[in-house]
Structures are given as structure tokens and as C-alpha cells.
Amino acid sequence: MTTTIFATVEAKSEAIQHVEAALRGMIQPTRNEPGCVRYELFASEEAPGTFHLLETYADDDALNRHHQSPHFAELLASLANKLARDIQISRFVSILAE
Structure with missing residues (x-):
């Protein structure tokens, strides 16, 4: 069964561009x-x-494994003191058969 996460990240107003760049850097x-x-x-x-x-x-x-990856650790370090609040994480399961 797959694991789905929905995370919300809120940047401080003075750090919006930094946070967006850091999150974009995680995609690939x-x-x-x-x-x-x-x-x-x-x-x-x-x-x-x-x-x-x-x-x-x-x-x-x-x-x-994602949470233990070097790029995830780098993301968390780069976001230190840049967020308006803690990252909000919700886990979801599909209600339809896969």
C-alpha cells in the first residue's frame, strides 16, 4: 500500500524566496x-x-529512506529560522482499491 503525505510549509515574509528555492531544489x-x-x-x-x-x-x-536522504537533511538545515511555524504534515490512505 502506498503512503501519501500532504505537507504545508509557511515561510516568514522575509524568507519566501529562500524557502521556495529550497523546496524547488528538492523536486528532482x-x-x-x-x-x-x-x-x-x-x-x-x-x-x-x-x-x-x-x-x-x-x-x-x-x-x-526519503527522510534519511542527504537532500532532506540539507533542506531541514536550510529552513532553520526561515519558517513562520512548524511544517504541518498529514498522512493519507486511498479509499479506492489500487
Whole structure:
């Protein structure tokens, strides 16, 4: 069964461009990870500086490998003191048979 994550990242007003660049930099390395099914970045039209990530992995092991990857560690380090609040993460399961 796949694992789907929806994450919301809110940048401080003075760090919006930095946060967006850091999140954009995650797209290709994450999509290249074994077990990554989907990784999409969205920017809110209503709330500048708010970004949403829709991520689907083949299973929890693939998600755990993502969280242990060097590019994920670099992202977290680069976001230090740049966020308006903690990253909000929700997990989802499909209600339709795969």
C-alpha cells in the first residue's frame, strides 16, 4: 500500500524566496529516489509564502529512506529560522482499491 503525505510549509515574509528555492531544489532529487511515486510542489494563491507538497511513496520504507536522504537533511538545515511555524504534515490512505 502506498503512503501519501500532504505537507504545508509557511515561510516568514522575509524568507519566501529562500524557502521556495529550497523546496524547488528538492523536486528532482526526491523524484529520483527509489520508491517515490509522486512529488509535487504547490504555492498558495491566497497566502503568499505558503507552500504545499503532495508526496506519494511506494510504502513506509520508501518514505523513511526519503527522510534519511542527504537532500532532506540539507533542506531541514536550510529552513532553520526561515519558517513562520512548524511544517504541518498529514498522512493519507486511498479509499479506492489500487
